Amino acid sequence: MRDRIVVGVDGSDGARVALEWAVKEARLRGAPLVAVHTWQVPPLGMVAGPFDAPSTLDPELMERVEAGAKQLLERELDAVDTSGIEVEKLVEPRNPADALLDAARDASLLVVGTRGHGGFKGLLLGSVSQQASHHAPCPVVIVPPPEKD
Numbered sequence: 245m246r247d248r249i250v251v252g253v254d255g256s257d258g259a260r261v262a263l264e265w266a267v268k269e270a271r272l273r274g275a276p277l278v279a280v281h282t283w284q285v286p287p288l289g290m291v292a293g294p295f296d297a298p299s300t301l302d303p304e305l306m307e308r309v310e311a312g313a314k315q316l317l318e319r320e321l322d323a324v325d326t327s328g329i330e331v332e333k334l335v336e337p338r339n340p341a342d343a344l345l346d347a348a349r350d351a352s353l354l355v356v357g358t359r360g361h362g363g364f365k366g367l368l369l370g371s372v373s374q375q376a377s378h379h380a381p382c383p384v385v386i387v388p389p390p391e392k393d
Contacts, residue, residue, distance in 0.1 A: 247273055247274075247275045247352045248275050248276045248277070248278060248350070248351050248352060249266050249269055249270045249273070249275050249276070249277050249278070249351060249352065249353045249354075249355060250277075250278045250280060250344060250347045250348045250351045250353070250354045250355070251263055251266035251277065251278070251279055251280065251354075251355040251356070252280050252281075252340060252344050252355070252356045252357070252372060252376075253279050253280065253281045253316075253317055253320050253321075254281065254282075254340070255316050255319075255320060256357065257357075257389060257390055258357030258358050258387070258389045258390075259320075259356075259357040260320060260323070260324075260357070260390075261357055261387050261388075261389065261390050262355050262356055262357035262385075262387040263279065263320060263321075263324055263355075263357075264324055265355060265385065265387045266353075266355040266385075267324050267325070267326055267329065269353065269355070269385075270329045271328055271329050273352075275329075275352065276329065276330040276331070276332060277326070277329055277330070277331050277332070278331075278332045278334055278347055278351070279317060279320075279321060279331060279332070279333055279334065280334045280335075280336070280340075280343055280344055280347050281313055281314075281316060281317040281320075281333075281334070281335050281336075282313075282335070282336050282337070282338055282339065282340045282343045283309055283310065283312075283313040283335070283336075283337055284337065284338065284339065285306070285309065285337070306337075310335065310337065313335050314333075314335050317333055317335055318333075321333070334347060340372045341371065341372045341375035341376065341379075344356065344372065344375075344376060344380075345375070345376065345379055345380060345381070348376075348380050348381055348382050349381050351381075351382050352382055352383070353382060353383055353384075353385060354376055354380045354382055354383070354384045354385070355384075355385045355387060356372060356373045356376050356384065356385075356386055356387070357373070357386070357387050357389065358373055358386060358387070358388060358389050373386045
């Protein structure tokens with residue numbers, strides 16, 4: 245196990261708080277940070293349209309979606325002071341929980357946020373944080389959402 249920290253980044257307020265926490269922890273440990281963002285295209289069977297619709301998605305569209313995903317990760321990292329730590333960026337077209345669990349295989353810590361719903365829903369974990377807490381190969385920190393005033 246290497247002393248590296250993996251964090252999920254999706255552009256939400258909860259993920260932003262988790263990223264800030266992970267950056268601080270990486271700085272304290274002198275550990276590299278792996279920021280993971282994923283994107284998915286709905287299965288073709290779920291796309292409405294005629295039955296003779298093409299069976300593959302437009303490669304140009306896929307490139308634009310991937311470029312947007314990379315921009316989101318860059319924007320989120322730019323909003324946090326990552327000076328003094330090594331940051332690896334991982335953008336993948338796959339299920340978020342699977343990507344995070346794979347990235348955490350040789351990590352010392354996996355950091356994820358929560359959905360941030362209030363009331364009773366606030367007690368529930370999102371699907372990614374729940375998968376991480378049940379299946380991660382390393383310790384997991386689930387950072388609570390920011391408090392609303």
